[in-house]
Amino acid sequence: MKTCVLLGVGLIGLGGMIDARAASGLEWIDANTNLTFSADLRLRYEVDWDSQNAAGVARDDRHRGRLRARLGAGYRFSNMWSAGARIRTGDSRSQQSPHLTFVTDDGDRDDLDFVVDRYFVQFKHAGFGGWGGRNVTPFWQQNELFWDEDVTPTGVAGTYDAEFGGGQLTSAVGAFYLPDGGYDLNGQMVGGQLKFSRPVEKSQFTVAGGLHYMHGEDGANNLLSRNGERDYLIGVASGQWTLPVGKMPLTFGADLFHNFEDYDAADVAPFPVADTDETLGYVFSVQWGRLSQRHDWLIGYSYAHIETFAVNASYAQDDWVRFGSSTQTAGTDIEGHEIRLGYALSHRISLLARLYLVEAITTSQDGNRFRLDLNWRL
Numbered sequence: 252m253k254t255c256v257l258l259g260v261g262l263i264g265l266g267g268m269i270d271a272r273a274a275s276g277l278e279w280i281d282a283n284t285n286l287t288f289s290a291d292l293r294l295r296y297e298v299d300w301d302s303q304n305a306a307g308v309a310r311d312d313r314h315r316g317r318l319r320a321r322l323g324a325g326y327r328f329s330n331m332w333s334a335g336a337r338i339r340t341g342d343s344r345s346q347q348s349p350h351l352t353f354v355t356d357d358g359d360r361d362d363l364d365f366v367v368d369r370y371f372v373q374f375k376h377a378g379f380g381g382w383g384g385r386n387v388t389p390f391w392q393q394n395e396l397f398w399d400e401d402v403t404p405t406g407v408a409g410t411y412d413a414e415f416g417g418g419q420l421t422s423a424v425g426a427f428y429l430p431d432g433g434y435d436l437n438g439q440m441v442g443g444q445l446k447f448s449r450p451v452e453k454s455q456f457t458v459a460g461g462l463h464y465m466h467g468e469d470g471a472n473n474l475l476s477r478n479g480e481r482d483y484l485i486g487v488a489s490g491q492w493t494l495p496v497g498k499m500p501l502t503f504g505a506d507l508f509h510n511f512e513d514y515d516a517a518d519v520a521p522f523p524v525a526d527t528d529e530t531l532g533y534v535f536s537v538q539w540g541r542l543s544q545r546h547d548w549l550i551g552y553s554y555a556h557i558e559t560f561a562v563n564a565s566y567a568q569d570d571w572v573r574f575g576s577s578t579q580t581a582g583t584d585i586e587g588h589e590i591r592l593g594y595a596l597s598h599r600i601s602l603l604a605r606l607y608l609v610e611a612i613t614t615s616q617d618g619n620r621f622r623l624d625l626n627w628r629l
Contacts, residue, residue, distance in 0.1 A: 285327040290629040293319040295350065295622055299573050302618030305611065310573070310618070316354040323369065331376045335386075337369035339401075343433035344473050345578040347399050347569040366433035368403045381409040389423040390444045391459050393491050393504045395568040396534050396555055402566045404429055405436060418449025429465065429566070432473035432578070438480075440465045444487075454494035461487045465563055475579045478565040481518060484511040485562060499540045499549075508532035508561045522559060526613060529584065532561030540593070542603070547595040552588070558612060559584040571607050573618055584611050599628045 295317040302310040323337035341349035343364050351361040371384030380389075387400060389408040406427030413420050424443045431437035444461030463485045471479030486509050493502040510530040512518075519526050533556050540549030555571070562583060569580035571587065587609030595601045603624045610617035 287325045287327075289321075289323040289325075291319075291321050292627045292629060293317075293350075294625045295319070297620070297622045299618060299620050302573065303615060305614040305616045307615045311357075313573075314356045315352050317350040317352050319349045319351075321349065331374055332372070333375075334372045335369060336367065336371075338365055338367050340364065341366050341368075341401075341433065342578050346402050346430040346432055346473070346565070347580055348578070349401050368401070368433070378412045379409070380411075381407070383407045388427075388442075389425055390442065390461055390463075390487075391421070391423070391446045391457075391489075392487075392506075393489060394506065394534060394536065394553065395570070396506065396532065396557060397485070397487055397508055397562050398566055399568050401569075402430060404440065406439075415447065416449065418447055421446040421448075423461075429479075431471045431479060435472050437471040437474065438466055438468045454492060457489075457491040457493075459487075459489045463487065473579060474565045475575055475581055476521060476564070478563055481514075481560075481563075482512055483560070483563050485509070486511060496539060499547075501539045502537070504534070504536040504538075506532075506534040508557070510560050510562070512560070514560065519560070526559045526584075529558035529613065530560045532557040532583075538591075542593050542595040542601040543598065545595055545597045547601075549591070549593040551591040554586075554588055556586040556612070557583050570605070570622075571620070572609050572616075573620065574611075574616055584613055584616075585609050586612055601626050 297315045297317060298313065299310070300312040304310060319340055321337060321339040323335065325333060325335040327333045339349040340351050341364060342351070342361060343366055349366070351363065353360050369386050371382045371386040373382040374380065385403050385405040386408070387403055388398060389410050390398070392398060404427035406425060408423070408425035410421060410423045422445055426441045427439065428436040429438045429440055440463060442461060442463035444459055446457065446459040448455065448457040465483040467480040467482050469480055488507045489505070491502060491504045493500050495501070508531070512530070514527045516524040516527070534553060536551065536553040538549060538551035541547050542549055560583070564581050564583040565579065567582050569582055571589065572580070572582055572585055575581035587607065590606045591603065593601060593603040603626065605622045607620040
């Protein structure tokens with residue numbers, strides 16, 4: 252716990268330097284406007300209760316204090332070329348979570364650990380964009396039920412923006428090696444997406460469709476349930492409508508996921524053969540508000556139904572459930588609800604509370620989770 256506190260204090264001090272543009276004492280940094288830094292800190296209280304595993308055995312209720320810290324740097328070589336890198340906290344055996352537990356009701360806590368989760372060279376010019384290295388995917392999404400934003404693949408990606416039909420059409424493609432924990436690689440993914448956004452009077456309408464193929468390989472060191480060995484061919488269709496209500500945006504969203512792979516019993520092991528057709532997922536959401544300026548607020552609700560193989564659980568969200576292991580979340584075969592409330596204390600500091608009420612689709616697993624996050628962009 253002492254180490255995590257010192258880490259937080261150090262980042263707060265760094266944030267003060269960044270915000271005030273204080274002199275570092277190194278001329279090559281202070282005089283170079285092409286060099287930028289970013290940092291953020293999260294403190295989380297989390298409680299899980301009234302939960303049981305797939306065998307129907309009750310899990311102990313759990314209270315935890317958790318921390319996430321991230322530090323990034325970027326350098327602009329020209330108007331077209333730039334580079335970036337970021338280091339974050341998190342167990343190096345996990346590709347999904349940047350959080351470290353520093354206090355629990357049973358006395359367990361995580362050792363201090365870091366992952367360098369971004370390092371890339373980027374190009375932008377006249378509607379074209381591309382990067383090579385390790386970075387977030389180029390594909391637009393409105394939630395993390397298909398892909399967790401903390402999961403950063405290694406490879407190349409490209410985008411192109413063009414005016415079309417009174418709006419903007421964005422094409423995105425990428426080819427990547429997939430992460431197995433914080434540093435190892437296992438399997439590949441190629442994917443593409445088309446996204447179209449158009450203003451309609453005072454509102455904004457967005458639709459997107461993509462197809463993503465994941466090729467599995469034997470030998471994963473961290474991934475659960477043979478997720479690294481199994482192939483996936485996942486189609487994702489999304490729609491979003493945002494309109495102003497009062498001074499805040501009201502956003503409606505819907506997503507549909509379908510895995511087109513035709514599995515047999517050997518493919519789905521260690522899951523039962525009856526799960527071969529568990530390949531559909533969908534999400535409905537509504538949110539009113541935002542957290543960008545002081546005294547902003549938001550309220551939101553989401554319903555999700557994600558079958559066992561609708562998405563690859565090793566790369567999807569790790570928020571909704573405690574299913575899986577300490578470093579790998581098994582966030583599929585779930586249906587349930589998320590309710591969120593947020594308030595901005597300033598343009599840099601916000602509070603976000605989230606309640607999850609979830610049960611498994613094919614087993615007796617279930618659970619309730621509450622999180623309260625203090626987020627600070629330094």
